[in-house]
Amino acid sequence: MIFETHAHYDDEKFDSDRDLVIQNLLNGRICRIINVGASIESTKASIALAEKYENVYAAAGVHPSEIGGLNEESFAWLKQQTQRKEVVAIGEIGLDYYWEKDASVQNMQRVWFARQLKLAKECRLPVIIHSRDAAEDTVNVMKENHAEEIPGVIHCYSYSAELAKEFVKMGYYIGIGGVVTFKNAKKLKETAVQIPLEKILLETDAPYMAPEPFRGQRNDSGKLVYVAEKIAELKGVSVATVEDVTKKNAKTLFGIP
Ligand code: NI
Numbered sequence: 001m002i003f004e005t006h007a008h009y010d011d012e013k014f015d016s017d018r019d020l021v022i023q024n025l026l027n028g029r030i031c032r033i034i035n036v037g038a039s040i041e042s043t044k045a046s047i048a049l050a051e052k053y054e055n056v057y058a059a060a061g062v063h064p065s066e067i068g069g070l071n072e073e074s075f076a077w078l079k080q081q082t083q084r085k086e087v088v089a090i091g092e093i094g095l096d097y098y099w100e101k102d103a104s105v106q107n108m109q110r111v112w113f114a115r116q117l118k119l120a121k122e123c124r125l126p127v128i129i130h131s132r133d134a135a136e137d138t139v140n141v142m143k144e145n146h147a148e149e150i151p152g153v154i155h156c157y158s159y160s161a162e163l164a165k166e167f168v169k170m171g172y173y174i175g176i177g178g179v180v181t182f183k184n185a186k187k188l189k190e191t192a193v194q195i196p197l198e199k200i201l202l203e204t205d206a207p208y209m210a211p212e213p214f215r216g217q218r219n220d221s222g223k224l225v226y227v228a229e230k231i232a233e234l235k236g237v238s239v240a241t242v243e244d245v246t247k248k249n250a251k252t253l254f255g256i257p
Pocket of ligand 1: 006008036038092205
């Protein structure tokens with residue numbers, strides 16, 4: 001069985017068949033799903049899905065590209081949601097300088113990243129961190145806020161194996177998804193080889209990032225089998241071992257039995 005640690009089933013790409021997709025996954029090889037909020041709206045939708053399905057959990061948080069939706073009022077609402085039993089993490093939060101080049105907006109991303117890290121510490125929840133083209137500032141904001149005291153995962157990891165080891169030293173897990181199956185994903189394959197399986201989480205980022213041979217199509221948690229197979233091949237272990245160990249990792253991080 002596979003623990004899916006990062007999906008967005010509230011996405012409009014699932015509007016036509018959402019319930020069927022989730023039902024089929026949970027009746028098949030997927031034992032748990034974390035549906036991750038990326039905005040105030042998608043946090044609401046994630047909580048609704050978690051209320052509806054026993055083995056679906058929610059992460060509450062605002063993605064760096066969505067911080068326009070944050071103010072004192074919405075942040076207070078976000079804080080309230082952390083009290084719900086369905087909410088198992090703060091996320092996804094972080095920095096994205098790939099889509100945002102404006103220095104003043106990047107500065108606001110750092111401000112809201114730091115505030116959401118503090119919120120996680122306050123309410124004792126792990127964090128799901130999104131970081132793209134912003135390695136140095138991500139590490140800086142994390143260090144300034146003593147992120148080594150907050151458990152968490154660097155989701156959809158896209159940096160070097162060397163930096164992954166630094167995150168692991170800070171206590172973080174590394175989220176690996178469909179990209180690891182891409183032919184040109186040298187850095188991520190190297191990362192999967194070099195960090196211990198005990199620090200890896202399986203994730204899709206569905207509906208995005210479908211693995212080979214489905215690259216470009218709508219992704220879903222069922223396709224994590226291909227990710228598990230690739231990691232097993234890279235590490236020279238069985239697929240069952242990859243599934244079991246990463247499931248245990250996710251249960252530990254998110255405090256789910
Ligand atoms: Ni995501």
